Amino acid sequence: MKKLLLGTTAVGLLALAPLANANTKIELQRFFGACEAEYGKVTDVSSAVGECGIITALVNKFEADNPDIDVNVTTVEWPGYDQLNAQLASRSAPDVVSMHYSAMSDYQSRGLLVPLDKLLKDQNIKPSDFTNAAISSVTKEGKVYALPFDNWTMLFHVNNNMMKKADLMKSDGKPVLPNSTDELFAQGKQFKDATGKPYLVQVTANETAVYARIFYTLLMQQDSKFFADPSRIDLSGKEAKAALTLMKDIMDKGLSTTNMDYPAAVAGFSNGAGGIAVNGTWLIGTYDAQSKQANNPLSDGYSVFPIPQFFKQKDVTYADGHGWVVPRGNRDDEKMAAIGKLFKFLYDNDYEWARTGHLPTVKAVIDSDKFKSLPHRSDIAKVAKTGQALPAQVLRQFAIQDILGEELGSAISGNKSMDDALKTAQYRINDLLENI
Amino acid sequence: MAESYRRSRWSNGLFVVPYLSVFLTLLVFPLGWGIWLSLNKVDLFGGERFIGLKNYARVLSDPIFGQAVKNTVIFVGVSVPTLVILGLFLALALNKTTKGSSFLRGVFFASSILSVTIVTLIWRIVFIPNDGLMALIFEYFGWQPIGFLSTTGWSLFSVGVATVWWCIGLPMMLFLAALQQIPKDLYEAAALDNASRWRVLTRITLPSIKSTIMLVAIIQVVMQFQLFGQAQLMTNGGPAGSSRPIVMYIYEVGFLRWDIGMGAAASQVLFLIILCAAMLQYWVSTRKEETDA
Numbered sequence: 001m002k003k004l005l006l007g008t009t010a011v012g013l014l015a016l017a018p019l020a021n022a023n024t025k026i027e028l029q030r031f032f033g034a035c036e037a038e039y040g041k042v043t044d045v046s047s048a049v050g051e052c053g054i055i056t057a058l059v060n061k062f063e064a065d066n067p068d069i070d071v072n073v074t075t076v077e078w079p080g081y082d083q084l085n086a087q088l089a090s091r092s093a094p095d096v097v098s099m100h101y102s103a104m105s106d107y108q109s110r111g112l113l114v115p116l117d118k119l120l121k122d123q124n125i126k127p128s129d130f131t132n133a134a135i136s137s138v139t140k141e142g143k144v145y146a147l148p149f150d151n152w153t154m155l156f157h158v159n160n161n162m163m164k165k166a167d168l169m170k171s172d173g174k175p176v177l178p179n180s181t182d183e184l185f186a187q188g189k190q191f192k193d194a195t196g197k198p199y200l201v202q203v204t205a206n207e208t209a210v211y212a213r214i215f216y217t218l219l220m221q222q223d224s225k226f227f228a229d230p231s232r233i234d235l236s237g238k239e240a241k242a243a244l245t246l247m248k249d250i251m252d253k254g255l256s257t258t259n260m261d262y263p264a265a266v267a268g269f270s271n272g273a274g275g276i277a278v279n280g281t282w283l284i285g286t287y288d289a290q291s292k293q294a295n296n297p298l299s300d301g302y303s304v305f306p307i308p309q310f311f312k313q314k315d316v317t318y319a320d321g322h323g324w325v326v327p328r329g330n331r332d333d334e335k336m337a338a339i340g341k342l343f344k345f346l347y348d349n350d351y352e353w354a355r356t357g358h359l360p361t362v363k364a365v366i367d368s369d370k371f372k373s374l375p376h377r378s379d380i381a382k383v384a385k386t387g388q389a390l391p392a393q394v395l396r397q398f399a400i401q402d403i404l405g406e407e408l409g410s411a412i413s414g415n416k417s418m419d420d421a422l423k424t425a426q427y428r429i430n431d432l433l434e435n436i
Numbered sequence: 437m438a439e440s441y442r443r444s445r446w447s448n449g450l451f452v453v454p455y456l457s458v459f460l461t462l463l464v465f466p467l468g469w470g471i472w473l474s475l476n477k478v479d480l481f482g483g484e485r486f487i488g489l490k491n492y493a494r495v496l497s498d499p500i501f502g503q504a505v506k507n508t509v510i511f512v513g514v515s516v517p518t519l520v521i522l523g524l525f526l527a528l529a530l531n532k533t534t535k536g537s538s539f540l541r542g543v544f545f546a547s548s549i550l551s552v553t554i555v556t557l558i559w560r561i562v563f564i565p566n567d568g569l570m571a572l573i574f575e576y577f578g579w580q581p582i583g584f585l586s587t588t589g590w591s592l593f594s595v596g597v598a599t600v601w602w603c604i605g606l607p608m609m610l611f612l613a614a615l616q617q618i619p620k621d622l623y624e625a626a627a628l629d630n631a632s633r634w635r636v637l638t639r640i641t642l643p644s645i646k647s648t649i650m651l652v653a654i655i656q657v658v659m660q661f662q663l664f665g666q667a668q669l670m671t672n673g674g675p676a677g678s679s680r681p682i683v684m685y686i687y688e689v690g691f692l693r694w695d696i697g698m699g700a701a702a703s704q705v706l707f708l709i710i711l712c713a714a715m716l717q718y719w720v721s722t723r724k725e726e727t728d729a
Contacts (some may be wrong), residue, residue, distance in 0.1 A: 082691045089480050106694070110481050205565075205586035206672045259583035277631040319664065399692045410676035415588055428500070432693055435494070436479075 023070045026339040027094035031078040045352045050286045058083040058266030062345045069338045090111055093327035101137035101321045102397040108140045114326040115143040123344040134361035138323050146323030147343045150358030153319040153387050154213050161301035166194035181310050187254035191275050199255045201274035206261040208405020216318035218243035223313040231395035231433050235426040272297030284357025288375050304376045306383050332425045403428045470691035474700035503677050504685040516656045523607025531615045548605030552665035559598035591671040591679040598666050607652045614648035649722045654714050661696050661710045682706045
């Protein structure tokens with residue numbers, strides 16, 4: 001009996017031992033994809049490629065450097081706000097969440113995010129360390145609500161090998177890109193005649209975000225004040241019609257791939273489906289890595305540039321960014337300190353994240369020779385100055401993007417007239433904003 | 437000695453307490469709460485304000501909701517008869533005791549155990565342009581390719597094909613179970629009378645499984661009115677909202693726009709539509725039975 005009691009006590013103590021030594025656990029929820037099979041154990045961040053690879057390696061490295069902290073990563077389908085909303089509503093939100101700057105106002109305005117000023121200060125991170133574009137995007141009512149991680153925008157990813165076939169390469173090894181709508185159609189035709197492939201590889205199916213982002217860019221290039229009042233959109237002007245007309249003409253004149261959803265368009269460009277992929281900064285690292293491998297359509301033939309200025313009024317591109325937020329919840333000082341350590345680590349490794357193609361948010365990184373010497377960065381450097389977001393006071397930007405993308409898509413595919421689509425989009429968006 | 441079973445005692449009611457508590461907690465309470473939310477201006481994180489029937493007025497005057505209702509009714513109108521007829525056909529064909537038919541029953545039921553994500557991934561591979569199976573077939577025959585997931589009309593059709601493939605297992609199994617309940621002597625009598633196969637089917641088989649046909653139809657009407665995952669993952673409701681079902685509308689309003697009150701109002705409308713459709717079907721079938729009698 002004595003032996004049994006001793007044995008039971010020993011087993012009980014052994015079972016409790018891990019609890020006594022329990023590490024601080026951070027629940028981190030993010031998009032950027034899942035790649036555990038390839039990068040699950042990688043701690044050499046410099047060897048990782050692409051958004052998923054680099055963030056996975058970064059978290060692995062943080063855990064290796066901080067054995068007293070466990071980071072439990074949950075990967076969500078982009079953009080992941082449905083899950084977050086459900087978690088917030090049931091008061092079970094994770095500790096750290098990836099969030100677009102454009103979505104932050106929704107959560108901050110309802111008191112769902114924790115201000116991070118003290119947490120960042122404790123880690124000796126100053127707001128002035130970040131670029132103005134980044135820190136202003138995450139500062140609401142004088143408080144910082146996220147660790148800004150990057151700025152991104154849509155770009156022209158160019159297959160130089162196909163452009164060469166179409167005689168659209170300059171002597172300095174850079175592609176000839178359009179500087180006006182007329183040049184766009186002329187060069188697009190020249191490309192198609194020479195290669196038999198469409199000039200642009202665009203995401204046009206099962207997707208609304210890309211349409212909306214291009215539309216915003218074209219409106220901004222015309223200096224349209226379509227959100228002069230952040231609680232109403234105005235698409236009644238000639239600028240909206242001109243932007244949509246250009247987008248529709250690109251499809252109608254056969255300058256673009258058709259029926260491709262996001263994965264198909266990304267893979268399509270890799271496989272030589274067209275000359276220029278209209279897609280985001282996040283693909284630079286992946287396409288650049290592909291161009292360094294032999295025997296593929298991008299071998300030694302990839303370059304990337306900002307979206308050309310099709311309208312003369314303003315040189316500007318719609319931009320957004322990713323940050324790390326801490327949703328409201330009960331956390332002890334120990335956990336907040338661990339989150340602070342994680343944020344400091346991510347801040348210190350902003351260069352590694354910038355290898356994805358995103359623009360870094362830390363001034364010291366963006367000014368560094370190391371960053372400037374990354375491939376293609378000099379070609380897209382001006383985006384740091386020309387990137388422009390929607391006014392921060394505009395709420396429900398993801399829902400607006402969906403409505404806009406759907407209506408623009410209807411007009412571009414010919415299911416609606418352009419006037420009808422713009423009028424319906426304006427009505428639906430304003431109905432949404434009026435009823436918040 | 438034994439107490440009459442007719443004599444009731446209040447303590448007998450305790451036997452239904454477990455069921456009733458689950459029923460009230462998981463069905464009646466959420467239903468009542470949903471109705472209450474539909475009468476309020478409320479978002480995902482609270483802030484309730486009673487506004488009466490305004491959410492219903494907004495839902496019913498929203499052309500996007502009207503389009504979603506139309507899409508859903510068309511979808512149910514085509515997919516349910518297809519599921520019933522195809523399920524019945526498969527059950528009739530596989531109502532044998534051979535190893536081959538047992539294997540095929542397993543094959544046809546296998547799709548039902550997959551999650552909607554896997555089902556839509558499979559059908560995306562079939563329908564996507566350029567490298568998809570259909571695209572390759574069209575290319576082989578030199579036909580003009582069709583954007584199955586991005587063309588008005590075809591998108592809802594594609595969602596329907598994936599749905600029928602996914603859901604066919606349950607109707608087939610229910611029909612098989614019903615077919616095996618039909619007394620063998622009826623078929624023996626028909627054989628003695630030298631009845632044709634068609635006559636056996638229409639005079640013995642179908643009348644014998646009439647209640648199962650109705651059961652399958654009602655189950656499928658209720659299920660298909662709740663179409664969501666396939667449409668969201670395959671077409672995102674597009675193009676131009678041509679494959680957006682009612683549940684996707686509810687999801688968009690509730691979760692993307694955070695307008696839970698309006699989403700709840702749309703849910704109550706869907707509840708009424710499903711209830712009416714199922715009741716109508718039940719009423720039509722029972723009325724026919726009465727007429728026959």
